[in-house]
Amino acid sequence: MNAVLQMTGVSRTHGEGATLVHALRTITFAAYAGELVAVMGPSGSGKSTLLTLAGGLDTPSGGTVAVEGTDLGVLGHKDRAKLRRSAIGYVFQDFNLIPALTAAENVALPRELDGVSARAAAALARDALADVGIDDLADRYPDEMSGGQQQRVAIARAIVGERRLILADEPTGALDTETGEEILRLLRARCDAGAAGVLVTHEARHAAWADRVVFLRDGIVIDESGSAPVDALLQPELSR
Amino acid sequence: MSVKQALLALLEQGPMYGYQLRAEFEQRTGATWPLNVGQVYTTLSRLERDGLVEQVADAALGDGTTDRDGHVVYRVTEHGRSEVSEWFTTPVPRTQPPRDELAIKLALAVTVPGVDVGTVIQRQRSATMAALQDYTRLKRSGRGAAELDTTELAWGLVLDSLVFAAEAEIRWLDHCEARLRRADLLKRDRAAADRTSVEPVEAREVGR
Numbered sequence: 001m002n003a004v005l006q007m008t009g010v011s012r013t014h015g016e017g018a019t020l021v022h023a024l025r026t027i028t029f030a031a032y033a034g035e036l037v038a039v040m041g042p043s044g045s046g047k048s049t050l051l052t053l054a055g056g057l058d059t060p061s062g063g064t065v066a067v068e069g070t071d072l073g074v075l076g077h078k079d080r081a082k083l084r085r086s087a088i089g090y091v092f093q094d095f096n097l098i099p100a101l102t103a104a105e106n107v108a109l110p111r112e113l114d115g116v117s118a119r120a121a122a123a124l125a126r127d128a129l130a131d132v133g134i135d136d137l138a139d140r141y142p143d144e145m146s147g148g149q150q151q152r153v154a155i156a157r158a159i160v161g162e163r164r165l166i167l168a169d170e171p172t173g174a175l176d177t178e179t180g181e182e183i184l185r186l187l188r189a190r191c192d193a194g195a196a197g198v199l200v201t202h203e204a205r206h207a208a209w210a211d212r213v214v215f216l217r218d219g220i221v222i223d224e225s226g227s228a229p230v231d232a233l234l235q236p237e238l239s240r
Numbered sequence: 241m242s243v244k245q246a247l248l249a250l251l252e253q254g255p256m257y258g259y260q261l262r263a264e265f266e267q268r269t270g271a272t273w274p275l276n277v278g279q280v281y282t283t284l285s286r287l288e289r290d291g292l293v294e295q296v297a298d299a300a301l302g303d304g305t306t307d308r309d310g311h312v313v314y315r316v317t318e319h320g321r322s323e324v325s326e327w328f329t330t331p332v333p334r335t336q337p338p339r340d341e342l343a344i345k346l347a348l349a350v351t352v353p354g355v356d357v358g359t360v361i362q363r364q365r366s367a368t369m370a371a372l373q374d375y376t377r378l379k380r381s382g383r384g385a386a387e388l389d390t391t392e393l394a395w396g397l398v399l400d401s402l403v404f405a406a407e408a409e410i411r412w413l414d415h416c417e418a419r420l421r422r423a424d425l426l427k428r429d430r431a432a433a434d435r436t437s438v439e440p441v442e443a444r445e446v447g448r
Contacts, residue, residue, distance in 0.1 A: 042418065188380070204369060204410040205403060208376040213369050215362065225366040226373050 002069055003030035004165050004196035005054055010063035011219075012049050023049040025219040026063065031196040033164060036188055038199045038207035041216035047200045048169060050216070054198060055167050056084050067165055085110045089158025089166045091187075093173035095150040097142040103129060103153045104138040107160050114161075128156035132186055148179035155186055159195065166190060166197045172206055184209045243275065243283050245327040248292060248320050255296045257311035258284060270395040272402065284314055292320035342409070346416060357420060365413045372406040375399060 012024040024046045031037050039047045052058040053065055056072045065072045067087050072080055090096075097106050107125035112118060129135045132152040142150055151171060158166050168187060172180030184199075188209050191197040199210060207213045212226040250256065250264050258280045265275055287293040296313040316324070342364060349355040378399060386392040 042414065185380075203407075204372055205376075205407045208369065208372040208403075208406075209380075210373070213366075213373070215365070223362050223366050225369040 003032050003066075004068055005029075005031040005198065006064075006066045007050070007054060008064050008066075010050075010053060010060045010065060012046075012053060012058070013061045022219050024053070024060075027216075027219070027221050029054075029214065029221065031165070031198050033194055033196050034191060035212065036191040036197040036199060036210045038201060038210035038213045039216060040201060040204070040207050040213055042202075044218075045216040046219040047216050049219075051167050051169050051198060051200050054165075055088050055090060056080050082114070085114050086161065087163055087165055089155075089160075089163045091151070091154050091158050091166065091168040091171045093170040095142070095147075095154045095174075097150055097153055097157075099142050102139050102141055103134070103145070103156075106142070106153055107157045110157065111161050116161075124160050125156070128160040129153070131159065131190075132156045146179075147175050148182060151175060151179075151183050152186065155183070155190070159190055164195050166195050168197065168199045170201055171199070172201070172203070180206065242327070243279060244287060245324065247280065247283055248287065248316055248324045249327070251293060251314060251316040252321065252324055255313045255315040257313045259311070267391055268394040269398050272398055287320070288314070292317060292323055350420070358417070361413050361417050361420075365410055368406050368409050368413070372403065372410070375403050375406065379403070 007027065007029040009026050009028060010024060011022070011026045014021045014023060027046075027050070029050065039050060041047045049058070053060050054067075056065070056067070059073070067083060070083060072083070075083060097103075098109070101109065104122060104125045107128050108118070108121035111121035111124050116124070126135060126138060129138050129152075132155050134149060134152050134156070137145060137149055137153075140149075142153070145153070151174075154171075155166075158168075166187065171187070172183050175183060184206055187197055187199065191211075197210075199207070201207050210226065212224055214221055215223040215225075246265060247261055250261055253264075256264070258277055261284075262275050262277055262280050284293060288295070293314045294317055296315050346357070346360065349357045349360045386396075
């Protein structure tokens with residue numbers, strides 16, 4: 001079984017010479033279909049770098065990042081953007097919704113950018129909003145919704161069109177405890193339904209929703225807790 | 241743990257025998273702290289000695305102090321009732337913190353030479369995180385989530401308590417790690433300063 005996300009020997013440095021900073025040092029990391037992996041670590045440990053590299057928003061200094069078996073490094077700018085839109089969903093702490101668009105339009109946008117007709121994209125958006133339990137809010141604008149509702153829209157946008165890799169950077173950071181838990185329940189459900197999820201968080205109680213928790217320090221994986229997923233057990237060299 | 245007060249509180253609901261008390265206790269606390277039935281009977285006999293419970297003598301129930309199946313049934317006395325209400329109105333004492341093996345272990349790891357404190361912290365963090373994942377899995381299973389069933393609610397609250405405690409422990413471990421790193425950096429800076437010009441840096445630091 002292939003990993004939805006496979007990062008192999010990935011490093012990322014900034015600057016050079018005396019000011020060289022290792023944000024990530026040769027890490028190997030995978031997320032399989034059906035699992036939610038949490039990445040924890042203090043600020044500066046490299047957890048956000050890992051997520052931006054996984055999503056193709058940044059290019060590694062060494063190593064390879066593959067999503068659904070496609071090496072992002074060999075793709076041109078255009079193809080990479082296309083893969084990002086079709087295979088990868090992002091959820092951010094501050095929702096990143098477009099204020100001038102309704103919930104449904106926000107969710108439909110990535111599909112429309114992919115060339116799907118406006119009508120088909122709108123139908124997909126309705127389905128995705130129904131999946132996260134807010135189809136009744138489809139015509140609301142972001143500022144007419146609570147933080148928890150906005151984050152649900154963001155998750156709908158991340159999953160619209162059957163994308164199988166969901167990358168979430170502190171998705172509960174701006175929400176109260178109970179709303180945050182609902183968001184995790186939702187992410188968890190998407191992974192149980194077959195997506196691979198990577199959740200960056202500094203909150204232990206949120207990381208605990210994951211199947212595996214990976215601890216980063218100074219750009220390296222220092223430890224991992226939780227059971228290896230069934231898929232990973234088939235590739236013993238990758239589990240642990 | 242106050243097995244004594246817990247059993248008394250359960251008897252407030254009505255007379256019960258040992259096995260029933262154990263079952264009730266475990267149902268409400270999710271069998272988080274299993275009681276053996278011997279412990280229940282020992283406690284009951286102590287409570288009886290202190291006049292907090294008494295055996296139920298009811299002619300309708302078998303031979304006097306046992307029910308039809310031969311169980312000895314206990315009920316709470318007036319004295320016992322006031323003990324229960326005092327327990328509920330008095331905070332659990334915090335003046336003597338319970339012995340915390342982890343805090344003791346870290347205090348010693350920091351001071352005993354040759355111990356890799358970072359590894360001690362990380363091993364514990366992983367283990368506590370694994371426990372927190374287990375508790376969260378229990379929560380996800382929906383047990384203890386029914387707000388209208390008081391027994392379920394009670395177990396849900398116990399589960400929350402385990403979640404909060406594990407979370408607090410992980411936060412504390414993160415904090416210890418950060419402090420130890422700062423201390424290490426400080427030591428390294430000092431050593432570097434000592435090696436170069438001692439006076440200006442040292443004088444300023446001491447003067448503060």
